[in-house]
Amino acid sequence: xxxxxxxxxxTIKNRHDEMKQEQHEVKKEIKDVKENLSKVNKxxxxxxxxxxxxxxxxxxxxLLSKHPxxxxxxxxxxxxxxxxxxxxxxxxxxxxxxxxxxxxxWYEISQMNERHGGxxxxxxxxxxxxxxxxxxxxxxxxxxxxPLKWMEFSGRLLDESYDCQIVVYQQRxxxxxxxxxxxxxxxxxxxxLQLTSRxxxxxxxxxxxxxxxxxxEAFEDKVLILGGKDNNGDVLDNVLExxxxxxxxKELPSLPxxxxxxxTVRWRDQVVVLGGRDKDGEVLxxxxxxxxxxxxxxxxPSMLETRYNCCAVITGNTIVIMGGWNNDVWLxxxxxxxxxxxxxxxxxxxxxDKRCGAVAELLxxxxxxxxx
Numbered sequence: 001x002x003x004x005x006x007x008x009x010x011t012i013k014n015r016h017d018e019m020k021q022e023q024h025e026v027k028k029e030i031k032d033v034k035e036n037l038s039k040v041n042k043x044x045x046x047x048x049x050x051x052x053x054x055x056x057x058x059x060x061x062x063l064l065s066k067h068p069x070x071x072x073x074x075x076x077x078x079x080x081x082x083x084x085x086x087x088x089x090x091x092x093x094x095x096x097x098x099x100x101x102x103x104x105x106w107y108e109i110s111q112m113n114e115r116h117g118g119x120x121x122x123x124x125x126x127x128x129x130x131x132x133x134x135x136x137x138x139x140x141x142x143x144x145x146x147p148l149k150w151m152e153f154s155g156r157l158l159d160e161s162y163d164c165q166i167v168v169y170q171q172r173x174x175x176x177x178x179x180x181x182x183x184x185x186x187x188x189x190x191x192x193l194q195l196t197s198r199x200x201x202x203x204x205x206x207x208x209x210x211x212x213x214x215x216x217e218a219f220e221d222k223v224l225i226l227g228g229k230d231n232n233g234d235v236l237d238n239v240l241e242x243x244x245x246x247x248x249x250k251e252l253p254s255l256p257x258x259x260x261x262x263x264t265v266r267w268r269d270q271v272v273v274l275g276g277r278d279k280d281g282e283v284l285x286x287x288x289x290x291x292x293x294x295x296x297x298x299x300x301p302s303m304l305e306t307r308y309n310c311c312a313v314i315t316g317n318t319i320v321i322m323g324g325w326n327n328d329v330w331l332x333x334x335x336x337x338x339x340x341x342x343x344x345x346x347x348x349x350x351x352x353d354k355r356c357g358a359v360a361e362l363l364x365x366x367x368x369x370x371x372x
Contacts, residue, residue: 079315080362083109083141084322084351086116086130087358088309088331095353096150098363099320099335106351112139112150118162121359122173124195128361129153131193132161134181138199143364155199159183165216166193167223169244174218175201176225176242177211186210186231190242190249204247207240215264217271219292221245224252224271226290227259235260235279239290253295256288263312263321267340269293272300272314274321275307283308283327287338304336304345309356317341320348323355331356 078101085096094112099105112130119133128141138153164178164187173193179186188210191201207225214228214236225240235258240249255273262276262284270289277283285307287300303321310324310332317340323332331354336345 078365079318080365082313082315082320082322082360083128083363084311084355084358084360085112085121086119086133087311087323087355088117089115089353089355093353097352099348099351105349108352109148110150113137113152114139116359118357119359120164120166120175121361122166122168123361124168124171124173126364129195130359131166131175132157132164132178133357134160134162136160153195153199155195155197157199158201163212165214165225167216167218169218169223172244174204174216174223174242174244176216176223177207177214177228179212186212186229190247204244205242205249207249208238208251209236211236213260215262215271215273217264217266217292219266219269222292224290224292225249226264226271226273227255227262227276229260234258235277239295241292255290256297259284261308263310263324265312265314265319267314267317267319270298272312272319274312274319275303275310275324277308283325301338301343301345303338304347305332305334307332311358311360313360313362315362322351322360323358325356330354 081101082099083096089095094115095108096110096112097106097108100107114135114137116130116133116135116139119130121128121130126143128143130139136157136159138155138157139150140153141148141150160181161178162181165176167174173195175191175193177187188207189203190205190207191203194200194202210231211225211228215226217224223242223244225242228236230236237255237258239252239255241252242249258279259273259276263274265272267289269292271292272287272289274287275284283306285303285305287303289298289300306327307321307324310321312319312321318337319340320335320337322335326332333351333354335348335350337348338345
């Protein structure tokens with residue numbers, strides 16, 4: 001009897017051990033399944049990222065193919081040298097310098113007469129104008145004369161101002177917004193700057209709100225005004241279209257988020273928006289395009305560095321961005337470039353001076369520069 005009981009107990013014990021072993025194996029299988037699922041989810045996330053990158057690349061290639069350049073063979077045309085001047089410099093110099101593609105370096109030219117921090121610039125009748133920047137003085141550089149030498153323009157602004165935008169539309173100089181230092185107010189006025197002995201600002205239109213630290217680009221039939229900051233210090237995401245023929249403004253689809261102190265360049269029917277600061281003060285390295293006809297946003301590869309109060313130019317299909325402040329609140333001398341249709345930004349040789357709030361313009365490819 002005892003023997004039978006012992007056998008039964010032993011059988012039950014063995015069965016219990018087998019069940020524990022089976023439970024252990026089942027737990028291991030469940031763990032393996034979870035690990036496999038986690039790996040699958042990770043793979044899916046990686047595939048999603050790859051697909052997103054491929055979609056961005058496809059959108060860029062589609063833009064390149066659907067909107068042919070007015071000049072065929074633009075990729076092979078000589079790139080224009082770049083002049084950068086003014087701004088807030090580390091040692092309060094009034095320096096200006098030129099980047100030469102042929103020499104792959106920066107060369108200082110004659111110094112400006114004043115610093116012009118937060119100024120605007122434009123080229124008009126082969127002269128480069130630097131306007132405002134905490135001064136009434138306008139300085140010019142005759143691009144047809146060598147050596148290059150800064151001269152004070154005969155006319156002066158009525159008031160000191162900074163952080164406005166100036167574009168040239170069909171030989172008209174359009175002055176947009178800005179901060180009037182005399183009255184300490186941000187202005188909502190769009191004016192035409194008349195380059196006479198008095199440099200009169202002829203009022204054309206009033207924007208819905210005052211605006212500084214914005215971007216602006218001229219197109220064939222309009223001027224786009226993007227982002228910036230209003231009189232209350234609120235960062236803006238709205239986009240305005242100014243019609244210089246009717247002297248009227250209308251709102252267009254908004255930017256993806258509020259942004260100020262960014263750089264902008266025009267590429268075909270697009271405004272390329274680079275860097276800047278968002279409404280929380282975060283410094284950005286984002287780059288995107290805004291279609292002037294549809295308001296469609298197309299993301300481009302991010303810059304290598306975050307930067308705001310920077311400046312940019314585009315020569316052919318190559319964007320060059322220079323200087324600014326970064327996330328560590330340091331002035332930058334770094335320079336990056338990006339070729340439309342590419343996938344990454346690349347560094348160019350750094351400038352001689354760290355600077356932000358500067359102005360930059362392309363020099364005509366036909367002129368021969370002599371660096372002094």
